[in-house]
Amino acid sequence: MATTACFIIVSRNDIPIYEAEVGSAAKREDAAQLHQFILHAALDIVQDLAWTTSAMFLKAIDRFNDLVVSVYVTAGHTRFMLLHDSRNDDGIKSFFQEVHELYIKILLNPLYLPGSRITSSHFDTKVRALARKYL
Amino acid sequence: MVDPANTPLGKMLLEEITPVVMVLCTPLVEESCLKNGLSFIQMLSPFCNFTNIDVPVRTASDQPYRLQKFKLRLFYASDIRQPNLEVAKERLKQVITQAGEKDFSEMWSDPPQVNDLLSRPESEILPSWFQFFNEELVRTLSFSDHEAFDHPVACLLVVSSRDEEPINRFVDLFNTNKLPSLLNDGAMDPKILKHYLLVHDNQDGASEKATKLLTEMKSTFGPNDCQLLCINSSQDRQIHHQENPWAPFKSDALPTENLGCFLNFDDFNEIKDLMQELSSKHIIPYMEQKIRVLNQQVSATRKGFRNQIKNLWWRKGKEDASDSPNGPVYTFSSVESQIRILGDYAFMLRDYELALSNYRLISTDYKLDKAWKRYAGVQEMMGLTYFLLDQSRKEAEYCMENAFNTYLKLGSAGQQNATRCGLWWVEMLKIRDQIKEAATVYFRICSEDPLHSAVMLEQASFCYLLSKPPMLHKYGFHLVLSGDHYKKCDQVSQSLKYCDNVPNSRSSNILQCFHLQIKHAIRTYRSAVSVYKGTTWSLIKDHVHFHIGQWYAFLGMYDVAVTHMLELLACSHQSKTTQELFLRDFLQIVQKTGKTFEVLKLQLPAINISSLKVIFEDHRTYASAAAASVKESVWHSLEEDMIPSLSTAKSNWLELQSKLMPKKYKESNICVAGEAIKVDVEFKNPLQISISILSVSLICELSANLEEMNSDGNGSNIELQNDENKTSTSTRDIDSSSILSEVDLSLEGGETTLVQLTVTPRVEGILKIVGVKWKLSSSVVGFHNFESNSLNKNVAKGRRKAKYSPDNYLKFIVIKSLPKLEGIIHSLPEKTYVGDLRHLVLELSNRSKFPVKNLKMKISNPRFLNAGNQRELNVEFPACLGKKTNVVQSGGHSNINKVLQNVFLFPENISVQEETSLSWPLWFRAAVPGNISLYVTIYYEMEDVSSIMKYRTLRMHYNLQVLPSLDVSFELSPCPSRLQEFLLRMDVVNKTSSECFQVHQLSSVGKQWEISLLQPVDSILPSQSLFAGQALSCFFKLKDRRKSSTSEDSIPSPSLLLQSDVRLGPQGNSEALFDVYSSPLADFHNSERLHQGMPLQGNEYKVDFVFISQLLKGNIDSGAPNTPLLISHHACHCSLSSMSSISWLVDGPQTVQHNFSGSLCEVNLRMMITNSSDAVASVRISTFDSPSSSIQSSDASAPQPGLPPENQAGWCDIPVVNDMKVITSDALATRFTKSVSLESVSQFIWSGSSSTKLRLQPRSTAEIPLQISVFAPGIYDLSNYVLNWNLMPSSEEEKQGEASKSSGVCQGYPYYLTVVQST
Structure with a gap:
């Protein structure tokens, strides 16, 4: 389990639709916004890299001090961004893939408007469980 | 690709990495120069830069090349030392602060939009002071001992002609204890090129003395190395240089100062020639020669396979000897230093190939020696050489990165060098359009010094902005980081000042010092705000606005601060403490502004x-x-x-x-x-x-x-x-x-x-x-x-x-104002039980001066609420419901009309006057359980006709909750022994959970019914109270009073029977029975009937009951204390399930005694047939005593075609299938056995005609005599007859298609006759 991990799903319009601090480290008030800043800044890199590869998992694309940003881009250009300090590429890849499945299930919900905030508590618990499992 | 030398970095390198000339001069020389407002060096500086010197240079190779551009750097000997770091820092800080002040003045304007920024040219976007800052930063590192290019190549000794004993002065000047440490500590060769210059001030007199001195000097120091410079030839301050060449070299000059005012054109040219000669005739040849000499030495000692092996072996053996962090100390005489000097000289003379080969050679040596700083310095130079050669970009970058990392490894000692190296690297990357990489390098330059980091981060952010395509996210992020660092330097200085225990009197000054860089912080954040404008990343938005708001507040710009703080107010995503912090800060800032803010669309709440x-x-x-x-x-x-x-x-x-x-x-x-x-x-x-x-x-x-x-x-x-x-336009208040x-x-x-x-x-x-x-x-x-x-x-x-x-x-x-009625229904319960009957008062009041008239009222649910009569207003409830014998019971019928209309008209004469109120009684009864909405609307008209509105309505709405109370059901069954009499069973179940009801009265509605108790209630329900969940069954006898005249049965005492009400309470109770015909009860009853879809004038064969009970002490607010709640239940149209229009009764003796020895016994019976319908009925009675006769009367047996044949034999009764559906199989079996056993028993036969037919007039009774003959004693069931009846409806009834039964076939009732043998 990573000590710091922040997972954010960003919709195609660059709006965060799901946020979760999944690290085991104690939550700090200012850390949360730093994480947002780093992930937000990494969007530029994602923009560049997403079209250079056909793979969805873009691996670690950006770093800030000892924090690494890994990104997974879905076909609909929804970006799963994980900020982490652990080096566990396989785990992160599996994590992203499983979250992708969950996300597709959310999309299949006829009451969910694509691009709107994901409020499902079930999704939240599942994502946190996956984070515990893989990260 | 542009020529590397023409790029910004190339130009900078050609400026910065040039030979240094150390200047040693006497104070009198300075004095002469200062007349022009210039120091000696400043005076010479404009002439040190040669753009077209055109000197042939031959270095290591035999092929000479021509040098076009050349520059000399002049320094006083005292300046040739490593600059003081603290001083340098202070100087840089000042630079930044000044820039901050300057930029801040523009800050009142709106922040530039990102898109506007992007459309501007690059030079406008980048703050100009960055360049200056970077150069200053690089200069802080000059005269390092690990690099040779800052080491003086030559020494210029200057003595004024006024000096006494000038020759001795020249010797004194090059006195070792005054020389810079570089020369003294052996880092460089103290034997450097010396050039002797005699300065003559023409204002002091003619130059004869000077020329004499010159010849003296020439004889002493050699003829080539001595020169005479005459200055200040102009006698008055007339000389104005159009393009003053000195201006760029004296940064702090005032514009009014006339620099070089005593230097006329001759002086000008003289200085120029002097410098040209110095560089082309002395310095360049000296450097050429030195390069050649060093190259030869290096080739001899280091080039070639043998030397390399030797060198390697020698260094390995030395490995453990020195372990100082900077590696071994190299003196100028060491081979390594010489190679470095060779490289640097070659670099300065633009022989980059030679320089590169030497740098390569030395770098491995330094690496092996673990002389990291020197190694990094050489790597840095290699990178620059690669760049200037425009070869192998990768190599160049690799070298720069290597140098940068190596410097960083040195820790704080190498930080400055790392910064310089990084800046050069950044420039290199920028030139190659690798702006993103440049930004990362800027980011890496950040040291622990927050101020430098802040500037570097800001530069990095601009790199992101300028990259193609622009990386705005990164731009914003680095701006914010930079802003944070700017802010941090303030905090650092703040804490430092506190540590110094500065006296209080200067505290205001200090406060200003604290916020030196906050303006920069605000500037960066302001740009960031425009980047993050409209972002949905809530934490980011909050952070930016909160901090910039706070900082503006620090500076006392509360208005701007408030606009930013306003953005924070609706921060529902933040934690509670953060929300508190935001709100508190916001309010504090608002308070400090000292004025009231009016905010359109304030987000809170x-x-x-x-x-x-x-x-x-x-x-x-x-x-x-x-x-x-x-x-x-x-x-x-x-x-x-x-x-x-x-x-x-x-x-x-x-x-x-x-x-x-x-x-x-x-x-x-x-x-x-x-x-x-x-x-x-x-x-x-x-x-x-x-x-x-x-x-x-x-x-x-x-x-x-x-x-x-x-x-x-x-x-x-x-x-x-x-x-x-x-x-105040109008005169009125x-x-x-x-x-x-x-x-x-x-x-x-x-x-x-x-x-x-x-x-x-x-x-x-x-x-x-x-x-x-x-x-x-x-x-x-x-x-x-x-x-x-x-x-x-x-x-x-x-x-x-x-x-x-x-x-x-x-x-x-x-x-204009109109009368308005206000209405209230007093004591309408909110919660009650089904059947609750109350007397309520509606109060209407008129506040205005004008009366209203023509009141009408409509109630949405007449089952629940009814208007009463005015005289009922003050009646006592429930006593008013009691039976009053003297009251003519006609009110009920008049009310029926009201109910029909649904609109209650208040009497014409009633009008609600000014300041009065009208009270009107209302009757309330909770008809059905559930949540009930009652709507009452009252219409009224104004008496004042001129008003715009003729009428108004008052609308009242009440909600009430009605709980189930008693469940009352009735069942009627015909009395078998009496015509026109019925048994009534009443089942009452208390459905409440806690209430206790007291049964009071059961009334039948309609005059034609008499009701009486079969047994006193005391025996069933001694307490007369029905507790929660308790059920009660009561039996009553119901008699149709209209037929009682024809009945010849014994008539019970009229006091008990001649009434439609039965008291169920205790017998001794003197409480009056309630009159179900009087106004409220009758009205509600009619409503109930209407509701159930029955005509008001019902069928006589249907009976309505009203059951009244009382709730003595309930949980429900009864309106008036100590008054029992009156609960009435109305059941309408209870009817006998099989009640038909024709009823009959066989009457006769029950027991006959007869002596069968004589004759057969004849028994006379009577059959009374009643037609209770309004039509004429034809009735046929068929008797049958044998199967054959039964078959003959086929019409009679037609309804039972499925009967088994054996059952048709004998005298036993033929089961009427449609009446006996519930007979179990064993009951049938016993009957069969019985019929078999009775087979032998002699039968009775009907006497007389087997079929009698008669017409019955409407509502009449006829009597038919019947006779049977009995042959033996026994018990006989005389039910084997069939009654066929047929109504002949009147013509109008036919049209209506009356649903009631018009014909029927009835089996006879069992009638048991016992015949005994008389003795």
Whole structure:
């Protein structure tokens, strides 16, 4: 389990639709916004890299001090961004893939408007469980 | 690719990495120069830069090349040392601070938008002071001992002609103890090129003395190395140099100062020639020669395979010897230093190939020696050489990165060098359009010094902005990081100053010092704000706005601070403590501004516009808020037949008023002066902390009258805010023009509160509700305008709604005050039990001066509520319901008409006068369980005919909850032994959970029924109380009184029977029975009947019952204390299930004694047949005693075709299938065995005709004699006859298609006759 991990799903319009601090480290008030800043800044890199590869998992694309940003881009250009300090590429890849499945299930919900905030508590618990499992 | 030398970095390198000339001069020389406002070096500097020197140079190779550009750097010997780091830092800080002040002056303008920024040229985007800062930063590192290019190549010794003993002065000048440490500590060769210069000031006299001295010098120091320079040839201050060449070299010069004023054109040329000669004749040849010499040495010692092996072996052996962090100390005589010098000289003379080969050679040596700083320095130079050669970019970058990392490895000692290396690297990357990489390098340059980091980060952010495509996210992030660092330096300086214990008197000065860099911080954040504008990344937005707001507040720019803090208020996603912090800071800043802020669309609290609800009263008035919230359609259907139809009403008054009222307001809402318009607004607190808001009120505009409104807003509109009305146009007391309510409320975290605000116009005119305002604290006023298009208006106007333009929703025409009735129904329970009967009072009051008349009332649910008579107003309940023998019971029938109409008309003579109230009795009965809404609407007309509205309605709405109480059911069955008598079973179940009911009375409705108890209630229910869950079954005898005359049965005592009411209470109870025919009970009964869809005048064969019980002490509020609740239950149309129009009774002896020895026994029987229908009936009675006869009377046996044949034999009864469906199989079996056993028994036969037919007139009774002959004693069942009846309906009944049975076949009743043998 990573000590710091922040997972954010960003919709195609660059709006965060799901946020979760999944690290085991104690939550700090200012850390949360730093994480947002780093992930937000990494969007530029994602923009560049997403079209250079056909793979969805873009691996670690950006770093800030000892924090690494890994990104997974879905076909609909929804970006799963994980900020982490652990080096566990396989785990992160599996994590992203499983979250992708969950996300597709959310999309299949006829009451969910694509691009709107994901409020499902079930999704939240599942994502946190996956984070515990893989990260 | 552009020539590397022409790129910014190339130019910089050609400027910076050039030979250094050490200048040693006497004070008198300086003195002469200062006459021109220049120091000696400054005087020479403009002539050190040669753009076209055109000198042939031959270095290591035999092929000479020509050098075009060349530059010398002149330094005083005292300056040739490593600059003091602290001083340098202070200087840099000053540079930044100055820049901050300068930029901050522009800060009042709006921040530039990102898109605007991008469209500008690069030079405008980048702050100009970056370049300057970078150069200063690089210069802090000059004269390092690990690099040779800053080491002086030559020494210029200058003596003035005025000096005494100039020759000795020359010797003294090059005195070792005055020389810079570089020469003294052996880092460089002290034997350097010396050049002797004699300066003669022409103002001191002619130059003869100087020339004499020169020859003396030439003989002493050699003829080539001595020169004479004459300056200040101009005698007066007339010389003005058009393009003053000295200006760039004296940065702090005042513009008025005339630099070089004594230097005339001859001096000018002399200096120029001097410098040219110095560089081309002395310095360059000297360097050439040195390169050649060193190259030869290096080739001899290091080139070649043998030397390399030797070198390697030698270094390995040395490895463990030296372990100092900077590696071994190299003196100028060491091979390594010489190689470095060789490289640097070659670099300075632009022989980059040679330089590179030497750098390569030395770098491995330094690496092996672990002399990291030197290694890094060489790597750095290699990178630059690669760059200038424009070869192998990768190599160049690799070398720069290597150097950078190596410097970083050295820790703080190498930090400065790393910074310089990084800056060069950045420039290199920028030139190659690798701007993103440049940004990362800037990021890596960041050291622990926050100020440098801040500048570097800001430069990095600009790199991201300038990259193609622009990386705005990164730009914003680095701006924020940079801003944080700028802020951090303030904090650092703050803490430092506190440590120094500065006296208090200077504290204000210090305070200014604290915020030196905050302006930079604000500048970066301001740019960031424009980047993050409209972002949905909430934490980012909050962070940026919060900090910039705080910083503006530090600087005392509270207005700007507040605008930023306002963005934070609706931070529902933040934690509770953060929300508290934001709110507290916001309020503090607002307080500091010392003024009241009026904020449109303040986000705290949030207003739910869709919840906006306007309640106003035109001709419709409401008794309560609940009534106002009822759908208009409900009222509309209720009032439909009561009020004059809307269209006619409208045309009436509008036609009347059309001249007065402009057409565009025709469709406006109308309200009455003096009556409040209520607006419901929902406030929501998005935060987790509780907030309190004060003085919530509406913002309204009321124009005084219609005429003013016509002239379309000529400034006479009265704007009303709170109760302070600012206008004074009219002479009247303006305070009375309208009244606004103010509400203070406190919202808990996440709470939503509905606030009702009212505005009461006092004068006629046009009222417009603009919005709502409130105070968050004492000094923040929030506004919210109601935008008409988003308005969901709950008060619909029926048919006219479609015509409304949305603008008019909140616009009202105020008409002059009208009478208004207020009504209340007193003591209407909110919760009660089914059957609860009460006496209520409706009170109508009129507050105005004008009376109203023509009152009408309609009640939505007459089962629940009924209007009473005026005389019932003060009656005592329930005693008034008691039977009064003397009262003619006709009131009930008159009320029936009222119920039918559904509209209750108050008597004509009643009008509600000024300040009086009218009370009217109402009867209430809870008819069915459930949640019941009662709507009452009262119509009234104004007596004042001239008013715009002719009538108004008062609408009342009550909700009540009716709980189930008793479940009463009745079952009737015919009495077998009596004609026209029935058994009645009443089942009562107490459905409540805790209440105890006392049974009181059962009444049948209708005069024709008599009801009596079969057994006293005492025996069934000794307490007369029915407890929760308890059930009671009671049997009654019901008799049709109309037929009693023909009945010859014994008549019970009339006192008991001749009534339709039965007391169920204790016998001794003297309480009067209730009269079910009197007004309330009868009315409600009729309603019940209506409800069940029965005609009011019922079928006589159906009976209605009223069961009355009392609840003595219940949980329900009974209205009056100590009065039992009266509960009545109405059951309508109880009927005998199989009751037909024809009934009969066989009558005869039960037991006959006969001596069979004589003759057969004949028994006479009577059959009484009653036709209770209104039609003539034909009845045929068929008797049969044998199967054959049964078959013969086929019509009689037709209904039973499926009977088994054996059953048809014998005298036993033929089971009537349709009556005996429930007979079990074993019951059938016993019957069969019985019939078999009885087979042998002799039978009886019917005497007389086997079929009798008769006509029965309507409502008549006939008697038929019957006779049987019995042959043997026994018990006989005389049921083997069939009654066929057929009604012959009258013609009108046929048309109606009456559903009741018109014909039927009846089996005979069992009638047992016992015949015994008489003796």
